Amino acid sequence: MTKLFLLAGALLCATAVKAQQSPMKLMACEGKAQGTYYIVKYLSADTTSLQPRIDSIFHVIDQSLSLYKPGSVINQFNETGRVQMDAHMKAVIEKALSTNKATNGLFDITVKPLVYLWGFGVTKPGFKGVPPTDSIKAARTLVGSRYLRVKGNELYTIKKGVQIDCNGIAQGYTVDVIGHFLASLGIENYLVDVGGELCAHGHNHLHKVWSVGIERPSPGDTTYEPVQGLVRLPDKGIATSGNYRRFFDLGRTRFAHTIHPLTGIALHNNIISVTVIAKDCFTADAFDNPLILMGVDKGMAFIDRHPEYGLEAIYIYKDKDGTIKETFSKGFKQYMEF
Structure with missing residues (x-):
């Protein structure tokens, strides 16, 4: 019994020494890809930069999906x-x-x-x-x-002239591919951000769940001067669709880049943005555009009717009197850091 205890103690000491020799460090890679920025953060004992390999992933996906x-x-x-x-x-x-x-x-x-x-x-x-x-x-x-x-x-x-555009889903897919690449290297704690579409796994260097910022209105605001809100991402993906990134104004109407495929009309409703949390960024990115087209009431009803997709969302929109408001799905608040 004593020998076994001493052996176990020696093994624990050796493991502790090894851990002290190879502490986990916060690593970061960033650059431009897919018409936007990317930032990848992760914890690793190996300080060799993964930037060339991450850039290679972007290159391969662009050769597949880039218009x-x-x-x-x-x-x-x-x-x-x-x-x-x-x-x-x-x-x-x-x-x-x-x-x-x-x-x-x-x-x-x-x-x-x-x-x-x-x-x-x-x-x-x-x-x-x-x-x-x-x-x-x-x-x-x-x-x-x-x-x-x-x-x-x-x-x-089956119809001549039909063409496709995967930009409404490709970034979310890319985020998850990079996340899976990190996991394949044994990296358990990471945050991947491609143009505001993100996935997270594990914890950050402070041993806390990764938190990301989203724009939220100040209470009672009528001009949409956003303040930063924080969202915790415990092994989740998050994506945002809104009318503040790509748009044009005609008179008092703002037309956003999200096109309604059934009417052919560019988005011009009262929705400023919808942010979606899902099990992965691929899923969140797939549903953020449909949810913004549905509007608040129908979007919330869709989320309630389809728990199989694991969606949670926050809508930011203008009320009839012009006041900026927000509406959460039932489970979204658990991720917010107010």
Whole structure:
């Protein structure tokens, strides 16, 4: 008994010495990718920078899903109507089609002709402002995930001219891919942020659950001067859709880059933003656009009716009198640090 106790004590001492020799350090990588910034933070005893490998992940995903990359897999599809998908594109397409079905068409990657028509695409139309009604009507004839088919690794369309735009979901997917990469290296504590879409796992260097900032209105505000609110992310993903990033104003109406795929009209309701928490960033990013199109009441009802998606959300919006307000889903407040 004594020998066993002494041996166990020696092992504990050796482990403690090893831990002292290799303390976990907070590491950070940051840069630009996918038209925005990225920041990756993680705890590791190895101080070798992972930046080159993270940049490589962005490069590979861009070769698959970027509309800005000539020859990318998605651009090949948009040019020919048929393509052999790689693993990244297949994962995104499958998620997009399932989300399209779940939201009755409010999430639709075939919305590309409308996105470009409204001036939010890679190329700009030859006019500014609201597109002509007949142009919207013509573009809508090419919108509908019902025109897409997947057979094995092949994606094709049954209607000529149908094109896809995965920007409404690709960043959330990329966030999770980077998170899985870190986990594959044995890194258990990390935070990944790509343009405000994030996932977190474990704890930070202060041994606390990772916290991220979101913009919230001051009580009774009518001008939307946001203050910072903190959200805890215990092994969750978070994504935000809003009308304050890409938009144009026409008179007193603000048209945002989120296009309603069933009407062809750019978002111009009273919603300022919706922030969604889910089990992963891929899911949160998939549902943030449909939820902002639904509006507060229908969006909250959707979350309540579909617990299988694990969604929680906060809406920030203007009331009828112009006052900025916020509405939480039932479970969102547990993540807030007021």
